[in-house]
Amino acid sequence: MYDIIIIGAGVIGSLIARELSKYNIKIALLEKNDDVSCGASKANSGIIHGGYDAKHGTLKSKLSYKGNQMYDKLNSELNFGFERIGSLVVGYNEEDLKSLKKLIENGVKNGVKNLKLLTKEKIKEIEPNINDNVQYAVYCSDVGIVSPYEVTIAAAENAIKNGVKLFLNSEVISIKKDEFFIVETQKKIFKTRYIINCAGLYSDKIANMVGIDDFYIIPRKGEYMLFEKYYGDIVNHVIFQVPTVHGKGVLVTKTYHNNLMIGPNAQEINTKDDKSTSLENLKSIYIKSKNSIPNIDYKKIIRSFAGIRATSNKHDFIIEESKIKNFINVAGIESPGLTSAPAIAQMVENILLNKESFKKNKKYNPYRKFIVKKKTKDELLSNTELKPLLDNETYICRCEQVSKEIILDALSRGIEVKSVDGIKRRTRAGMGICQGNFCSSRVKKIISKYYNIPIETVKDREEASGIINERVNRIEILKNFK
Structure with missing residues (x-):
């Protein structure tokens, strides 16, 4: 039995989970994919907007500038990397x-x-x-600028450290409401007092499961x-x-x-x-x-x-307790959603605190150590210095100069990472000009050994089957752009 179930481990769900981990309550964070930050939180501009363009009077306008002003403190605690x-x-x-x-x-x-x-x-x-x-x-x-997936990963790691339980590969199939909510996933059935719907593109589908049909996602x-x-x-x-x-x-x-x-x-x-x-x-x-x-x-x-x-279809954020008691929708979070995310987390916290009191989590720790720091050109090793370190596998990624030690650190932080893409987002191994052609096999070998699983089960990316993912590659662009 959980006090709160959060559906969706994007930047919104992960920051809400972290915010609520300040309290002595049982929280489950459900994510249908193999990792956190697999939806809009993975692929957006990474801009922390100024708050000047959201139409005045909208929820976006109220939360955007507030969220912007929270990022310096948030970064000082979570070390995801932020620059104005x-x-x-x-x-x-x-x-x-x-x-x-x-x-x-x-x-x-x-x-x-x-x-x-x-x-x-x-x-x-x-x-x-x-x-x-x-x-x-x-x-x-x-x-300012951030890597949006690094914000998400940092928030999820910190939430887990503070007691939140993360369940990956846990797509919600049905929700029933009696005295409590019964949430059925592909793997497990959960019981909870509150649901916070942060399912992004699928937030309308989740809302429909309990009879809410007053919005839809485009x-x-x-x-x-x-x-x-x-x-x-x-x-x-x-x-x-x-x-x-x-x-x-x-x-x-x-x-x-x-x-x-x-x-x-x-x-x-x-x-x-x-x-x-x-x-x-x-x-x-x-x-x-x-x-x-x-x-x-x-x-x-x-x-x-x-x-x-x-x-x-409402063209604004939807953040409210729905007509179904204790079911909170956090939906329609488009730009400036990343900017507003910390303020959205606080707003959801206040919705809950207006309903009841929660005891503080005395062990709450807001800090999370960085995985990678931004490198300047001067901090990179020369080719002569790097070559022997690649031969003995001290460095796994040549382009971004990512060490084996950094990859092992990323694997040890409470989120199971069994894809090359998951390691890429955490460490930047594979983000260079060769796009992983040099390091992917090396990364797979480390994941395989760490989890003691066959190397052929380590995936390149965690995206679910059915996703249309045909991308124009660099060679096609070079051939066709003049």
């Missing part, structure tokens, strides 16, 4: 200037403090590679292109174009680990499993990105990928 690099929303003409001024007005209403309207001379000074046609920009110093796909490490130095800030009704448009940014990334587009799709990318869409993204930074070199591309956002 600021953003520019760029405009090219007088019509864009009107939109930018409205953006500032909206941001001020939302409580955002660090907003400035810049003109061309100042823009070129702080962002030398910006398009010469740019005339105006809204600058926000609060905007899957919206966004495709991205990722470039070589340190090519992120081509920009100093997150570069947005003037937003439209379809979203914030194509952005250009460095990632936390200093790759360059461009995207996404926005496509409403018919299936929640289509994570494919297309050459036509990637070309369009590339062309649009050059409106911001004209000299992006497509030859630096490493890979393409896609993520699916859980847009609700």
Whole structure:
């Protein structure tokens, strides 16, 4: 018998689990996949937004800036890696200037403090590679960058350390309500007093199981292109174009680990499993990105990928106790969901505390040690220094220079990781230009030995069968982009 079951171990579910682990209650975190952070939390822009663009008066507007301001403390405790690099929303003409001024007005209403309207001379000074046609920009110093899956993993690890039980491969099949909720999964039946529905794209399906049908999820796909490490130095800030009704448009940014990334587009799709990318869409993204930074070199591309956002028909976050007592929906969490995540966790905590009192967990520890630190170019070993260490397997990944010790550390943190992709997200082994061609077999060998399982059972990635995952690779892009 559990006090609370959280369905979905993305960034929202994992941070809620961590927040509630402050109390002396029994919590289960259920995830249908083989690992945490396998949905939208794995494939998004990794931007901690400034809070100025969410329409004033919406739940997004109330939680976005609040969440942004919580990230410094959150990172100091969980060590996932966070950097405030600021953003520019760029405009090219007088019509864009009107939109930018409205953006500032909206941001001020939302409580955002660090907003400035810049003109061309100042823009070129702080962002030398910006398009010469740019005339105006809204600058926000609060905007930051993270690896979204590292935030999720860190939160889940800390929640587990504080007593939360994580159940992977545990897709919810049915929920029945009597005195308590009876939650049936593929592996086990659970009983609980409360359910918190954080199932992302499938939150409507979970809600339907208890008779809630007042919202539905519209899957919206966004495709991205990722470039070589340190090519992120081509920009100093997150570069947005003037937003439209379809979203914030194509952005250009460095990632936390200093790759360059461009995207996404926005496509409403018919299936929640289509994570494919297309050459036509990637070309369009590339062309649009050059409106911001004209000299992006497509030859630096490493890979393409896609993520699916859980847009609700209400076009705002849904965070509330439903008409079914003790069933809390946390649904429709699209952008700026990652930004708002810590504030969402607190909001859910308050919903529960308004219903009853929980005793504090006296053993609660908010701290979690990092797995990998961001490396500068100067911190990398030379090829001459690295070669003998690869031969004796001290270093497993050549591109990212990841040691065996780091991989073993990642395996020892309370979450079972039996895929190369799971290790990749935790340690960056396989994120270099060779995309795991050198290290994948080595990583499989370590996983096999650690869990004492046959090496052929170690998967490349943890995605469930049925997912459409056809991605345009680097070779196709190099052949077709001119």
